Amino acid sequence: xxxxxxxxxxxxxxxxxxVLALVHMAQSCAEWDPPFADYSKxxxxxxxxxxxxxxxxxxxxxxxxxxxxxxxxxxxxxxAKDEQEAAQALWENRGIDxxxxxxxxxxxxxxxxxRQNPYMQTAQDDADGPKDWEAAHAxxxxxxxxxxxxxxxxxxxxxxxxxxxxxxxTAAATLKQRAATFGKEHPAVKEWIxxxxxxxxxxGANPRKPVLPASPDSALPEILRYxxxxxxxxxxxxxxxxxxxxxxxxxxxxxxxxxxxDLAPYLVARTMARGATLDDxxxxxxxxxxPPHPPFDTEEMR
Amino acid sequence: xxxxxxxxRKFRLLVLFAVPVIFWGAWFHFxxxxxxxxxxxxxxxxxxxxPENLQFLDPKTEGxxxxxxxxxxxxxxxxxxxxxxxxxxxxxxxxxxxxxIYSHPASPAALNEHQFSETLQAVVNSTxxxxxxxxxxxxxxxxxxxxxxxxxxxxxxxxLGPAYPISITALASWCIGDRWIxxxxxxxxxxxxxxxxxxxxxxxxxxxxxxxxPEPLCRGSLGISIGERWPNPIRSGxxxxxxxxxxWTQKDVExxxxxxxxxx
Numbered sequence: 001x002x003x004x005x006x007x008x009x010x011x012x013x014x015x016x017x018x019v020l021a022l023v024h025m026a027q028s029c030a031e032w033d034p035p036f037a038d039y040s041k042x043x044x045x046x047x048x049x050x051x052x053x054x055x056x057x058x059x060x061x062x063x064x065x066x067x068x069x070x071x072x073x074x075x076x077x078x079x080a081k082d083e084q085e086a087a088q089a090l091w092e093n094r095g096i097d098x099x100x101x102x103x104x105x106x107x108x109x110x111x112x113x114x115r116q117n118p119y120m121q122t123a124q125d126d127a128d129g130p131k132d133w134e135a136a137h138a139x140x141x142x143x144x145x146x147x148x149x150x151x152x153x154x155x156x157x158x159x160x161x162x163x164x165x166x167x168x169x170t171a172a173a174t175l176k177q178r179a180a181t182f183g184k185e186h187p188a189v190k191e192w193i194x195x196x197x198x199x200x201x202x203x204g205a206n207p208r209k210p211v212l213p214a215s216p217d218s219a220l221p222e223i224l225r226y227x228x229x230x231x232x233x234x235x236x237x238x239x240x241x242x243x244x245x246x247x248x249x250x251x252x253x254x255x256x257x258x259x260x261x262d263l264a265p266y267l268v269a270r271t272m273a274r275g276a277t278l279d280d281x282x283x284x285x286x287x288x289x290x291p292p293h294p295p296f297d298t299e300e301m302r
Numbered sequence: 303x304x305x306x307x308x309x310x311r312k313f314r315l316l317v318l319f320a321v322p323v324i325f326w327g328a329w330f331h332f333x334x335x336x337x338x339x340x341x342x343x344x345x346x347x348x349x350x351x352x353p354e355n356l357q358f359l360d361p362k363t364e365g366x367x368x369x370x371x372x373x374x375x376x377x378x379x380x381x382x383x384x385x386x387x388x389x390x391x392x393x394x395x396x397x398x399x400x401x402x403i404y405s406h407p408a409s410p411a412a413l414n415e416h417q418f419s420e421t422l423q424a425v426v427n428s429t430x431x432x433x434x435x436x437x438x439x440x441x442x443x444x445x446x447x448x449x450x451x452x453x454x455x456x457x458x459x460x461x462l463g464p465a466y467p468i469s470i471t472a473l474a475s476w477c478i479g480d481r482w483i484x485x486x487x488x489x490x491x492x493x494x495x496x497x498x499x500x501x502x503x504x505x506x507x508x509x510x511x512x513x514x515x516p517e518p519l520c521r522g523s524l525g526i527s528i529g530e531r532w533p534n535p536i537r538s539g540x541x542x543x544x545x546x547x548x549x550w551t552q553k554d555v556e557x558x559x560x561x562x563x564x565x566x
Binding site: 158 | 317318321322325350351352368385388389390406431432
């Protein structure tokens with residue numbers, strides 16, 4: 001009897017220990033998160049319906065961009081198709097997953113529409129400005145222009161778009177006009193290209209080593225002298241020499257005969273805004289004579 | 303004079319101790335033996351494309367994996383988005399550059415040579431950023447894209463050398479049944495235990511019963527999000543990457559530290 005009992009006990013121990021070896025820590029069945037989605041910062045998805053006027057339940061805690069759209073509809077001024085695309089592009093560029101914007105994203109319609117949205121970053125980046133400039137450049141000078149990076153890097157792991165597509169498109173259009181006026185072989189037109197290459201060299205180059213076009217020669221035709229003043233101011237702007245750029249554009253704004261007269265005041269403001277943005281010393285630090293930079297306001301960023 | 307122990311009894315005693323030991327050993331080997339994770343701090347914060355000030359982090363115990371660029375694979379081209387938002391870090395912290403690669407299911411990429419070289423270059427460029435000590439590739443590879451990513455990672459390993467730490471993010475399913483990542487030349491695969499989609503209940507059920515992954519590359523780390531359920535417990539040796547949908551605040555970080563310290 002006791003012998004059988006010992007065998008049974010031994011076998012039981014072997015089986016029990018073996019089974020226990022496979023048992024992990026017991027799991028409770030409690031759920032941690034509330035079983036509903038919190039849409040306190042944005043409307044319900046897909047957001048495409050919201051931008052079309054299907055507002056759902058509005059909350060004052062929505063991000064301002066959503067509240068602006070809601071305000072338009074509630075004021076009886078609905079968004080036009082063009083404005084809807086702009087709003088969608090804003091949200092997508094801010095990192096909202098397209099699958100949360102377009103209800104049919106995965107079935108094809110959303111992605112196709114996405115590509116045709118003229119406000120999308122991709123569409124803007126694929127615009128023809130740089131290509132136009134390369135083509136115009138190649139028509140005058142056989143050698144290719146210098147390789148240009150439109151982006152400038154910062155020392156906080158971020159980049160920014162220094163030279164936009166529109167800058168290249170404007171340069172290309174202006175070059176075509178000057179070549180038509182003076183002829184492709186005119187030395188002043190070739191000088192114009194050299195000066196513009198210098199301007200664009202600042203787009204992605206070390207801003208501590210600005211590349212400046214030569215000062216305008218008094219023998220240059222008047223319009224090309226005005227162009228050169230504009231090119232020099234632009235070179236200062238792209239190399240973050242804010243004070244010199246502002247001074248240059250202000251000078252152009254005061255010159256009624258300059259073809260850049262109307263654009264110059266805008267560029268003064270744009271240069272100042274860019275200067276203020278790039279002069280950000282980082283949280284907790286300060287420039288001489290200025291108060292410390294305030295810490296990030298997380299709510300503001302949201 | 304001592305009574306000699308019968309051989310059969312000796313054998314029974316041996317079995318009595320050997321069987322549980324074998325089971326325990328097998329379980330321990332399965333669960334703990336092969337740990338693939340990047341060297342460095344246990345707690346890593348993902349800093350995504352938004353302004354981030356993480357100067358309050360502790361460089362001795364915490365690291366940062368920041369989105370350095372995004373690569374969009376279009377049908378016939380590649381679009382590269384650099385980081386456009388500032389990131390402030392304490393000196394000496396471990397910095398991992400993350401490159402996100404994605405495509406659109408409705409308009410699949412051709413995955414041609416041009417796209418391969420552009421993508422590779424963008425990834426390599428991220429390793430040249432200041433203080434970057436490791437690289438992480440974040441992708442959602444569909445089956446048709448897996449050969450592309452395998453080749454990309456192989457070439458990346460060749461260019462960066464055998465010692466350079468390379469991490470990838472992985473869908474949880476890649477760590478359980480669909481283990482196509484097994485032979486990739488990477489140091490770790492971070493199972494993403496958030497935003498898991500329709501498979502979430504199955505994966506959470508699996509983790510509740512197994513608490514580790516069959517795929518060895520996935521055993522040393524995991525990715526969690528501040529707004530979703532975490533696996534419980536989190537092992538003390540696991541490298542934990544934490545995502546936040548919004549910019550990090552000191553309060554968020556302190557909350558994470560507290561929960562990780564408690565093993566949950």
